[in-house]
Amino acid sequence: MKEQKAFQDYYADDVAHCYGCGRLNEYGHQIKSYWDGEESVAHFTPEPYHTAVPGYVYGGLIASLIDCHSTGTAAAAAYRAAGQEMGTEPSFRFLTASLHVDYLKPTPLVPLELRGRVKEIKGRKVVISSTLSANGAVCATGEVVAVQVPEEFMARLLAK
Numbered sequence: 001m002k003e004q005k006a007f008q009d010y011y012a013d014d015v016a017h018c019y020g021c022g023r024l025n026e027y028g029h030q031i032k033s034y035w036d037g038e039e040s041v042a043h044f045t046p047e048p049y050h051t052a053v054p055g056y057v058y059g060g061l062i063a064s065l066i067d068c069h070s071t072g073t074a075a076a077a078a079y080r081a082a083g084q085e086m087g088t089e090p091s092f093r094f095l096t097a098s099l100h101v102d103y104l105k106p107t108p109l110v111p112l113e114l115r116g117r118v119k120e121i122k123g124r125k126v127v128i129s130s131t132l133s134a135n136g137a138v139c140a141t142g143e144v145v146a147v148q149v150p151e152e153f154m155a156r157l158l159a160k
Contacts, residue, residue: 006032007040007072010087015149020068031065033072033116040073040116046109057107062140065114066130067099070144073116074126078148081121094126094146107132107139124148 052058078092
């Protein structure tokens with residue numbers, strides 16, 4: 001059986017260094033997002049050094065996870081909307097235009113689940129609504145407005 005590739009595994013090497021989702025950033029989180037029906041899902045296990053206060057995750061990590069999971073979901077959604085397989089040309093890569101996070105309750109230092117839903121696709125803009133849960137309880141919600149990186153900018157990056 002063929003192993004499913006994560007959305008982030010399709011990013012070209014020259015744009016796969018993001019601290020949150022870049023597979024080539026050995027110091028980063030390297031999150032992996034996948035389709036689960038109409039939602040996207042990712043799992044991340046925080047380390048003890050991701051602490052705000054003993055036993056709880058710091059908010060910057062939560063924001064980073066929501067951000068990178070959402071931009072990955074935006075790319076996958078753009079491919080779906082275009083009727084293209086991920087990794088085909090033209091390439092879709094998204095950056096964050098806006099990130100809003102609501103912290104609903106303290107997030108314990110346990111394995112976390114992120115879920116994303118496409119709220120809107122309009123031109124080069126994709127809006128993703130995400131949740132971050134611990135032990136089955138939603139601890140944070142977020143909304144990301146992601147914008148597609150223009151093809152000419154991607155071409156310049158990949159030509160370097």
